[in-house]
Amino acid sequence: MIDMIDWKSVEAADFAVPAGLPMDDLVRELSLALADPDPLVRDGAPYAVLATWTARGVIGAPRRLELGDEMAARFTDPRVEARTFAPLVLDMLVSAGDFRAGWVDAFERWYPAEHDLRGYDDVLGWLHAVAHGADLLAAFGRHREVAPVRMLDLAAARLTAPTDHVYDQLEDDRLARAIARVLTRTDLGEREAVGWLDPIAERFGADRLSTPVPAHLSNCLRTLRLLYVLADRGVRPAQDLPAQPLPHRDAVKSAVAAVLDRIVKR
Structure with a gap:
């Protein structure tokens, strides 16, 4: 594990990668942040950093695939905020050119079965299972392998x-x-x-x-x-x-x- 990172500072520095920190550890921290119950963490600077690094190819392809596997597994997480932000990350990855058939299988099992369809919660912030899932549905639906x-x-x-x-x-x-x-x-x-x-x-x-x-x-x-x-x-x-x-x-x-x-x- 690494010390707590100020992701807002990373965002303010045009998303420059913090010096001296292994990318695997940085991505692990971002992955955890995208399931954090605090909406200021989950839907704040860590989301922007992960989206930007994914789009810019900062994170290597093998690690992106591992991240996708983590998100696919997260569809069965007991916490709704973890489940409903997983499709956002997968959408990032698929849009960047990453794909695994198992991600589609996991999404297919989760989307119609999700029971917590609240858009916004006063404590957890944005959940948006249907909307986030819809974005991923479009990404998979446009993919040549689906x-x-x-x-x-x-x-x-x-x-x-x-x-x-x-x-x-x-x-x-x-x-x-x-x-x-x-x-x-x-x-x-x-x-x-x-x-x-x-x-x-x-x-x-x-x-x-x-x-x-x-x-x-x-x-x-x-x-x-x-x-x-x-x-x-x-x-x-x-x-x-x-x-x-x-x-x-x-x-x-x-x-x-x-x-x-x-x-x-x-």
């Missing part, structure tokens, strides 16, 4: 999973954008682009509408409504980039509209 339909099916599993929590921190926006990003893949067939909606229609179309509207149904409706808009207008891969069209735009719009109509009219 079948896009696998991530679309995973999105459907998340949307149909029972919950009493109504999205209140734009989780529906993040998930809809992630789905739309996957749907921009040109190797996705038309049937695959709409088939993932079938279990949503079956899950919600068969039930009697009750009031108040169940949380998971409200979440699903709002996510699909935004997806319809994104299918129509395209989705930006980043804020400063032009919107990308969905190859099967009309089929997706028609299928989403049919699902929404089936749910509303039940």
